[in-house]
Amino acid sequence: MRRLRTILWLGLKELRSLAADPVLALFMVYAFSAAIYSQATGITYELRNASVSILDEDRSQLSARLRDALLPPFFRPPEPIGAAEVGPRMDTARDTFVLDIPPNFQRDLAAGRHPELQLNVDATAMSQAGIGAGYLQQIVAQEIATFLGRTETVPVALRMRTAFNPNNESGWFVGVVGLINNVTMLAVLLAGAAVIREREHGTLDHLLVMPVSPLEIALAKLWSNGLVITVATGLSLWFVVHEAVGMPIAGSVPLFLLGVALYLFFATAVGLLLGTAARSMPQLGLLFILVVLPMNILSGGNSPFESMPRALQIVMSAFPSTHFVAFAQAILYRGAGLDIVWPQFLATGGVGGLVMAVALLRFRRSIAQAVG
Known part of the structure; x- marks a missing residue:
């Protein structure tokens, strides 16, 4: 004691x-x-206020739909830029993403061809780069399918249930x-x-x-x-x-x-x-x-x-x-x-x-x- x-x-x-x-x-x-x-x-590890610019060389209805689909709070309002600005903006970290829409993109897509979009990603922002690239891919695919009047059909429907931290x-x-x-x-x-x-x-x-x-x-x-x-x-x-x-x-x-x-x-x-x-x-x-x-x-x-x-x-x-x-x-x-x-x-x-x-x-x- x-x-x-x-x-x-x-x-x-x-x-x-x-x-x-x-x-x-x-x-x-x-x-x-x-x-x-x-x-x-x-x-934060979520995608929030990611900076994105669009090089729109098509200037079509579809390219406008893609631009308007990038909404807050995930993305900042997209900035239209020219081809000469892509490299300098990426080099100076002004943009995390630059979406390049080529000429005649809507016409080639409607004709059944398979045009390509280019997405430039600044991977030094690892969290936003990884998550944001996936978000952009989903947004682009959904807008193109809607524009063409198609519905995505898959044999299995995946229902995601997030436990313990649903948001x-x-x-x-x-x-x-x-x-x-x-x-x-x-x-x-x-x-x-x-x-x-x-x-x-x-x-x-x-x-x-x-x-x-x-x-x-x-x-x-x-x-x-x-x-x-x-x-x-x-x-x-x-x-x-x-x-x-x-x-x-x-x-x-x-x-x-x-x-x-x-x-x-x-x-x-x-x-x-x-x-x-x-x-x-x-x-x-x-x-x-x-x-x-x-x-x-x-x-x-x-x-x-x-x-x-x-x-x-x-x-x-x-x-x-x-x-x-x-x-x-x-x-x-x-x-x-x-x-x-x-x-x-x-x-x-x-x-x-x-x-x-x-x-x-x-x-x-x-x-x-x-x-x-």
Whole structure:
């Protein structure tokens, strides 16, 4: 009981220290509010306001129909251009698409010939280029079929049913991914900064002359920073992602927060390890870039995990960040319960406990070296 009281009071000291650091406190508030909202509303994977120009060398009724079919919000009003403008406009990224309608296109089509349309695509805008090219192909095919009075007949009718995100709102996806990434980043930074702050302020020496052990110091830092991150995650999920962005939460918020708490065993332990390796905040920042950013990018949140090379999938399966993304999306999007996500919970808790044991051992050795 004495050890538990010591860990409790040392953790409360960490909370007061965090509250007394206005820069770190404001950074936390920003990271779980404005940063997530701006990502969710500013980053979109849908086709929206794509710039398109038309080189109309036919000037027929059909070419006018094709021009009028490109409507907002998918496309901006098409601009008519000349042949000499195609290359410069594509080179300067003024247009994502340039549709070239050749001379006598309507006449050749009515005569049963097979004229060709040319669509120039700026593929540096990957999302809009891929989706927009498909949209343009469908629009052109539909307008030509309508103009010729034909109906498309296929032997099988495909009825698409979009589950969990029926309107394909990318803000729902980006908001949750931003929240998941910020949980990892803030947990690592807070735990690492707590160690470095003690060293820079000289308070670590004061702790060492008190009747407390390195294990108690480390556990106090872990639970206090983990509590702050868990509370901030719950508030951000509800007020920013759910209320401000408008994403419905399909599953249990307490179950998700339980998973967050399990994941924080790993994330705060990584921060503790980096804090013992770094001697200053700039060094911690460099280690953070080398360790945490690749872990976030390859966790399956920003791109499908299945699309990665098989060898990389095997390596990343050993990191709890991958399992964190998996159970977070399962709970929040698909309403999964504990009976479905328990394997991810088990993997996250197991690896997190192992990394925490290594971090505590490393912290103890660094304290012993400081004393020596």
